[in-house]
Amino acid sequence: MLLTMPHQPDPALRPLDHLAELAGAAGRGDRPALVLREGTLNHNQLRQRVARLAGWLAEMVPDKGARVASWAAKGEVTCLLPLAAARAGLVHVPINPLLKRAQAAHILADSGAMLLIGTGSRLASLEPGDLPAGCAALGEAEALAAAEAAGREMGPSAADPAELAAILYTSGSTGRPKGVMLSHANMWLGAVSVAHYLGLAEDDVTLAVLPLSFDYGQNQLLSTWYAGGCVVPLDFLFPKDVAKACAKHGVTTLAAVPPLWVQLTEIDWPEEARAPLRRLTNSGGALTVDLVRSLRGLFPEARLFPMYGLTEAFRSTYLDPALVDSHPTSMGKSIPFAEVLVINDAGDIAADDEEGELVHCGPLVAQGYWQDPERTAERFKPAPAASAYGGMAVWSGDRVRRAAESLLYFAGRRDAMIKSAGNRISPQEIEEAALASGLAAEAVALGVAHPRLGQAVHLVVRGAADEAARAELPKRLQRDLPNFMQPQHIHWRETMPLNPNGKIDRTALQAELNQEFAQ
CATH class of the missing domain: 3.30.300.30 (ANL, C-terminal domain)
Incomplete structure (x- = not known):
């Protein structure tokens, strides 16, 4: 499927949980989908496990639109909940496993979660009053066993793609973390877009080293499954663990942030770890010229995708790997389904090389901040008149300029983040x-x-x-x-x-x- 921008949402747009159905429906059901410590699930088994977890969730939390939180390292629960909660008509709230009790308690209270599934040590750290009224807490193994015992499999949902599917909490320049509201369409189209421009295929293996509580981390799962590929979640202690996993699983796709890339370039990579890699993707900060050169030298056969994004609109731009060597500091151009405008201080489209604010328009724009109309109004505003999409846009606060070949370059931020x-x-x-x-x-x-x-x-x-x-x-x-x-x-x-x-x-x-x- 060729996607161009501007482009209206695909007429075949479906609810998020339909991602679990794609590989099996296309006759690839016996291919591996998820590699866990306990064993590997193929796509047929993935569909069944999502259906069973969704059925149990619907019984545990019968109120449509209720929030279900997860607070755990990467495992079956954290990998399946984004799809299972959506299928059950619930809203998933993933909590970064690195957060401490106080931050988790704030997210639980702010979201009004009715169920928390987490690791025992994290649940044990909670103090009286940390769980909202009526919120149940279950360990991962307990939840999976209960879902298996219930034996109720729930079929794909018929949810409106505009319905709320997830709340991802992200820090701003002031105040406590705010919950970004993502619809089924936001997450579905994000998966389609990334799978398209990365060229993901059913024989791809993605090593998921990023936290699944981040949009970038969660998309590792969704875009790979959309393409029919396999995900290997990894909670690593040392950079060398990443190289070992790449060799063990024949990893073709590796996503990271700049500090991790620095560490990965400082270790020895055996040929069996480097050879299968087809693509490297970066977000969460700009790559330096030296780091680009190090990555290109260490992985000369892998395509390098520098990217820019913000949780409020998932992702805005990527740089074509063919331009990385000649334009290593560029943010690139808009991804499929994103319209990126540079607006100057007069409110007009900025001229070439004129600095302005990056404004993201289109169907990847989130629905605002959960129960926070004041901060929503600050960031989510009507799209500029020049927008082909119209509607609400994310005014990022990031200063950029558009240079030759319409490539974007980052200039700085207005806030104190x-x-x-x-x-x-x-x-x-x-x-x-x-x-x-x-x-x-x-x-x-x-x-x-x-x-x-x-x-x-x-x-x-x-x-x-x-x-x-x-x-x-x-x-x-x-x-x-x-x-x-x-x-x-x-x-x-x-x-x-x-x-x-x-x-x-x-x-x-x-x-x-x-x-x-x-x-």
Whole structure:
């Protein structure tokens, strides 16, 4: 199927759970679909397991549109729930397994989850009041055993593709994580689009190393299954584990974020791990020129796909692998089903080489933020008059420019979001944790350029200067925040710089740290 842009949604558009039916319906049902520790499921078995899990979910949570959360490492539950929940008429809320209790409790409360399925250790960390009223909690094995015992298989849904299918929580520049609402159509068309431009096929094997709570990570499953291929989920401890898995499973498709790519280029790759690789995909931060060269040298036969995206619109652009060597810093052009416009400060289409805001239009645009009309109105606005799609668009806040051959280049962001190791981090979350400790009177979290992480988290605090406090604050943050939010440096100050309005001068602090830690 050839997809072009602008392009209206495929008339064969179906609910998300129909992805599980595609391979078997096309006569590929005996091909492997999902490699788990317990064994491998072929596409026929995948269809059956989705149908059985959906049937049990519909009995456990009979209210259509209710939220079902998962908080676990990669396993059968986390892989099947995106399709099974959709089939049962429910809304899946995946929680990043790296998050700690406080963040998970916020997501559960904010989404109003009625069921949580997770690993025992994570469920045991919850405290009284963390589960919303009426929310049940079950371990992964318990849930799968109950679904198997119930034996009820639920057929493909007839849901309207515009219905809500998932809420993915993502950090913003301020406040707690916000839930991005994705419809069946958003996720279905995302799978179709990626499978198309990556050229995925039924003999492809995707190593899923990214968290399944991210849109980029979840699409590893959906686009591969749309193409009839196989997914190998991997929770790795060391970069060498990735190379070993590639060799063991004959991996053809590997997706990562820049900090992981850096680590992967620093290890030895045996020929049996490199040879099967057909494509490498990157998002969650830009690749440096040096990193592009390292990847091209290490994997000369693999096609490299640099990509840009945001959860509110899934993905906007990709760079054709044929242009990577000649335009290594470009974001590329729009993906199928996406319309990407560059709007200048006057509200018009920017001229070539004129900087403007990236505005994403079309059917990949999410439905807004869950129960947050104020923040939805800030980011989701009517599409510019020049849009071929119209309707609502995502105004990204990212500054870009369109250069020769209509290729896009990233210029910067307007907000204070920290992007570290592929994670979007809210400074306010870190600041709130520091203040809640009672050890800091004021706190400012900032991102400082880092060669491996993209940005490292720095925390500037004013508070008790005694050694006990300085030793205790990192411990408190380690307890209350996930690892990827931990400050690499905590800077203690007797006073904070103030701007003319009497507020902490974040710009001055940023400039000071940038100079001190200049690479």
